[in-house]
Amino acid sequence: MIEPLLELFFARYNYWMAIILMLIGLYTLIAKQNLVKKLIGLNIFQTAIFLFYISLGEVRGGTAPIYLPEGVDALYVNPLPHVLILTAIVVGVSVTAVGLSLIVRMHEECGVIDEDGLLKEMRHR
Amino acid sequence: MTLIDHLPVLIIVIPILASLLILLAGWWDRRLCYPISLITILLQFGAAIVILLQVMREGAIRYYLGGWAPPFGIELAIDSFNSFILATILLLAAATAVYARRSVEREIGPEKTISFYVLFQLLVTGLVGMTITGDIFNLYVFLEISSIAAYTLIASARKPRSYVASFNYLVLGSIAGGFILIGIGNLYVATGTLNMLDLARLLPASFELATVHAAFLFLVIGFSIKAAFFPLHLWLPDAYTESPSAVTILISTVMAKVSIYALFRIIFTIFSTAYIIDVFPVTGFILFIATVAMIAGAVLAIAQSDLKRMLAYSSVSQVGYIMFSLGVTNQVALEGGLLHILGHAVMKGCLFMVAGLIIYRMGTSRLSELKGIAKAMPISCAAFALAGASMIGIPPTIGFMSKYYIVLGALEAGHWVYAGILLLGSLLAVGYIWRFIEIAYFRDGRDRGSGARTLEAPASMLAPMVALALLCLLLGVFVEGLMEIVGPAASLLLGGA
Numbered sequence: 241m242i243e244p245l246l247e248l249f250f251a252r253y254n255y256w257m258a259i260i261l262m263l264i265g266l267y268t269l270i271a272k273q274n275l276v277k278k279l280i281g282l283n284i285f286q287t288a289i290f291l292f293y294i295s296l297g298e299v300r301g302g303t304a305p306i307y308l309p310e311g312v313d314a315l316y317v318n319p320l321p322h323v324l325i326l327t328a329i330v331v332g333v334s335v336t337a338v339g340l341s342l343i344v345r346m347h348e349e350c351g352v353i354d355e356d357g358l359l360k361e362m363r364h365r
Numbered sequence: 366m367t368l369i370d371h372l373p374v375l376i377i378v379i380p381i382l383a384s385l386l387i388l389l390a391g392w393w394d395r396r397l398c399y400p401i402s403l404i405t406i407l408l409q410f411g412a413a414i415v416i417l418l419q420v421m422r423e424g425a426i427r428y429y430l431g432g433w434a435p436p437f438g439i440e441l442a443i444d445s446f447n448s449f450i451l452a453t454i455l456l457l458a459a460a461t462a463v464y465a466r467r468s469v470e471r472e473i474g475p476e477k478t479i480s481f482y483v484l485f486q487l488l489v490t491g492l493v494g495m496t497i498t499g500d501i502f503n504l505y506v507f508l509e510i511s512s513i514a515a516y517t518l519i520a521s522a523r524k525p526r527s528y529v530a531s532f533n534y535l536v537l538g539s540i541a542g543g544f545i546l547i548g549i550g551n552l553y554v555a556t557g558t559l560n561m562l563d564l565a566r567l568l569p570a571s572f573e574l575a576t577v578h579a580a581f582l583f584l585v586i587g588f589s590i591k592a593a594f595f596p597l598h599l600w601l602p603d604a605y606t607e608s609p610s611a612v613t614i615l616i617s618t619v620m621a622k623v624s625i626y627a628l629f630r631i632i633f634t635i636f637s638t639a640y641i642i643d644v645f646p647v648t649g650f651i652l653f654i655a656t657v658a659m660i661a662g663a664v665l666a667i668a669q670s671d672l673k674r675m676l677a678y679s680s681v682s683q684v685g686y687i688m689f690s691l692g693v694t695n696q697v698a699l700e701g702g703l704l705h706i707l708g709h710a711v712m713k714g715c716l717f718m719v720a721g722l723i724i725y726r727m728g729t730s731r732l733s734e735l736k737g738i739a740k741a742m743p744i745s746c747a748a749f750a751l752a753g754a755s756m757i758g759i760p761p762t763i764g765f766m767s768k769y770y771i772v773l774g775a776l777e778a779g780h781w782v783y784a785g786i787l788l789l790g791s792l793l794a795v796g797y798i799w800r801f802i803e804i805a806y807f808r809d810g811r812d813r814g815s816g817a818r819t820l821e822a823p824a825s826m827l828a829p830m831v832a833l834a835l836l837c838l839l840l841g842v843f844v845e846g847l848m849e850i851v852g853p854a855a856s857l858l859l860g861g862a
Contacts, residue, residue, distance in 0.1 A: 285540065293546075324502055334509075339535050362525065
């Protein structure tokens with residue numbers, strides 16, 4: 241009973257890990273009250289996607305895609321997903337920066353950075 | 366190659382350079398920001414018109430960036446569909462740019478105008494890039510450029526509420542971006558390419574793969590969040606209500622429309638109608654949800670006590686109409702849907718401009734405090750009535766024409782019940798539009814002190830509003846010319862010539 245499940249898991253374990261990480265991130269986003277923790281959840285979610293992309297490019301026994309001199313044969317990993325994810329990492333960093341600066345402003349104005357506290361503050365104004 | 370041949374790339378490069386120039390010029394003299402921004406947007410609009418005419422005359426343009434041929438290089442692909450969207454969004458961006466000057470001075474403050482125009486320019490750049498790119502990963506990058514600019518612009522009202530609205534949009538928008546990224550990854554695994562036309566060619570061979578189904582769902586859900594398709598609209602009401610007026614106009618018209626464009630592009634160009642009808646039948650489901658969206662959005666709009674929030678919920682309802690045409694998936698309904706993309710952008714832009722003017726003069730947009738406002742602001746309220754008539758769908762406005770074609774398409778496809786509900790939804794639109802009209806024209810307000818003195822806003826804000834209101838009418842009257850643009854676009858989406 242358990243064997244085929246383990247088989248299923250280990251045959252594609254990189255994707256399963258990405259999915260598990262992604263769900264941890266989404267759970268943090270939904271369940272945590274503190275906005276900084278929410279942002280951390282968002283970062284975990286994005287990291288899961290980065291890992292998914294990076295593991296896509298892997299070729300078993302492959303080497304770094306560097307041009308080798310004539311006559312030397314090598315198996316390369318696929319560099320394209322890695323290049324794509326560099327862009328996505330930059331996007332993730334910028335979103336985090338914007339999010340954190342919003343939290344700083346909220347803290348300056350209201351003195352709280354959790355959801356319930358902010359809702360209470362909003363109602364007072 | 367002449368300059369005309371390079372227009373597709375210039376329309377993206379010039380605004381990026383302009384945003385840098387605004388930053389530099391702003392350090393020297395803050396008053397330079399506005400003219401640079403306005404000139405750039407007008408140049409872009411001119412370029413969009415030239416591209417639109419060229420595409421209509423000579424067919425699709427494919428521009429290879431740096432001369433690298435796809436699938437290795439990134440290409441810009443402009444066909445009859447996105448040249449139409451491009452012209453639409455730049456028309457609205459130009460109107461907003463004219464309107465923005467006084468509104469920004471009042472609502473954001475003179476010391477922040479430099480950053481406003483830089484972000485404004487970046488937002489438009491991102492959206493234009495999303496519209497004309499032919500590479501799906503490039504689409505994601507431009508999406509994030511525009512999103513980050515939008516988060517910041519929403520927060521630029523600098524009130525606690527706008528920070529919260531911006532943060533909520535940031536979280537939901539980033540999740541949407543993540544979903545889109547996963548979808549793109551899955552498509553790359555299935556086909557080994559990122560070029561849209563290449564994808565369209567290679568995908569049918571792997572239509573049955575679970576990877577492709579997952580990619581479809583991730584992409585559709587991601588872009589549905591971005592387009593605020595009910596029930597994924599939760600970020601929208603706060604974001605529209607709490608941002609400065611000029612920003613509301615820009616994101617409610619331009620940004621929402623580009624997200625819908627991306628959804629259409631993914632569904633029709635990359636996955637094709639064969640996929641959504643035969644392989645993975647979702648059209649019936651989309652039609653159902655779109656109908657719910659039309660009704661729910663309108664009912665929620667009626668329940669609001671704030672003008673801007675009412676208009677925001679009305680946007681949720683109008684997205685439903687456009688998605689309805691996607692659900693029907695035939696030529697006539699799609700023509701109506703594309704008309705509605707233009708029509709809704711024009712009329713919602715006009716309505717939000719009126720709301721912005723009222724905030725500019727009254728400092729509030731609560732409906733209960735606007736009694737008898739038509740006496741003080743006759744031009745604005747007349748513009749609201751005209752655009753509102755278009756929103757309801759009274760002939761001969763553009764709103765009537767687009768809904769007429771959507772209903773016609775639904776009847777042709779045999780969806781009698783849905784067509785009936787759509788007409789009911791239009792009746793609900795009467796509910797919320799008429800509420801403002803009644804308050805503005807037929808209720809006596811408290812004496813505003815200065816008697817009959819009008820409180821109309823400055824001409825630079827009135828002009829774009831009046832122009833858009835007249836456009837609602839003119840586009841409806843001269844709809845024949847528009848059909849010549851929209852017709853080929855709809856048949857292109859359905860996989861024809």
